[in-house]
């Protein structure tokens with residue numbers, strides 16, 4: 059009996075969701091360098107989203123280095139600061155290199171929440187909103203702007219140009235900060251200081267507006283948040299090193315478009331690729347639905363380093379295509 063990619067993925071997503079959002083109740087904590095939105099604002103989270111650790115690191119990393127370079131501070135302090143930063147970053151990089159984009163398609167708890175919103179829409183018989191390729195390409199660039207924003211703001215704080223409220227600049231406006239505690243009924247760390255002094259109140263109001271808009275967007279468009287998620291931008295930085303990846307035998311591809319139709323992100327790159335055996339789309343989530351939906355023997359596959367884990371077959375595709383997007 060063979061297990062389909064979609065059922066295996068569903069099982070892994072649910073196990074990850076339980077471990078990453080309720081693991082704290084069982085003393086599970088997988089570190090603070092996870093390449094997915096496993097949000098520490100959920101009191102019982104079983105591992106921390108690296109975006110939070112990255113923002114914190116940016117708020118203390120540079121001043122000791124600048125001080126050492128200008129002779130004001132010691133190199134010993136600069137090196138120990140750098141070492142501390144690298145200990146978290148190297149773990150993040152290794153996790154990304156091994157699992158690649160599948161952190162998004164298979165592990166991320168916020169991805170699971172988005173998938174449930176899309177399921178609810180389908181259950182209600184509502185059609186998915188359409189987005190032209192041009193609009194999608196524009197929206198997709200937002201993730202890089204957000205990555206620059208969440209890096210720069212804490213750096214400016216570290217040199218005294220902004221207040222402490224800007225350290226977690228992205229968390230302050232990240233919809234997962236509200237949605238994940240609500241989805242897991244764990245509100246202990248959820249604070250919305252709308253009545254406090256600026257800029258905390260401004261951040262709280264922006265967060266409420268972003269979350270409301272994002273819930274609607276994620277309901278009408280599959281994985282809309284993923285399109286703008288700065289974690290995906292960080293994962294993309296290592297794209298040439300990802301061990302778990304999609305492969306394409308461009309010679310056998312018939313151009314039928316099944317891969318395009320099964321993709322939750324409406325990615326076109328895998329379908330259009332006619333040269334490289336390692337197609338890459340900046341919005342790909344590594345879910346491998348396209349490989350499962352491809353009806354040509356061996357045209358699309360999944361590899362972990364040199365190991366072939368899956369190759370497309372007509373049999374898998376029949377099961378997948380009758381289910382449409384999942």
Ligand code: SF4
Pocket residue numbers: 093094095161162163166167168169283284285287288289290343
């Ligand atoms: S891109 Fe989507 S799945 Fe990936 S980390 Fe962001 S929210 Fe999670």
Ligand code: SF4
Pocket residue numbers: 095096097098099107108109110228229230232233234235
């Ligand atoms: S608020 Fe968002 S960015 Fe911050 S830790 Fe939570 S999921 Fe990550």
Ligand code: SF4
Pocket residue numbers: 163304320321322323324325328339341342343344345346347348349
């Ligand atoms: S291109 Fe394939 S692996 Fe990437 S998100 Fe779309 S269906 Fe999933």
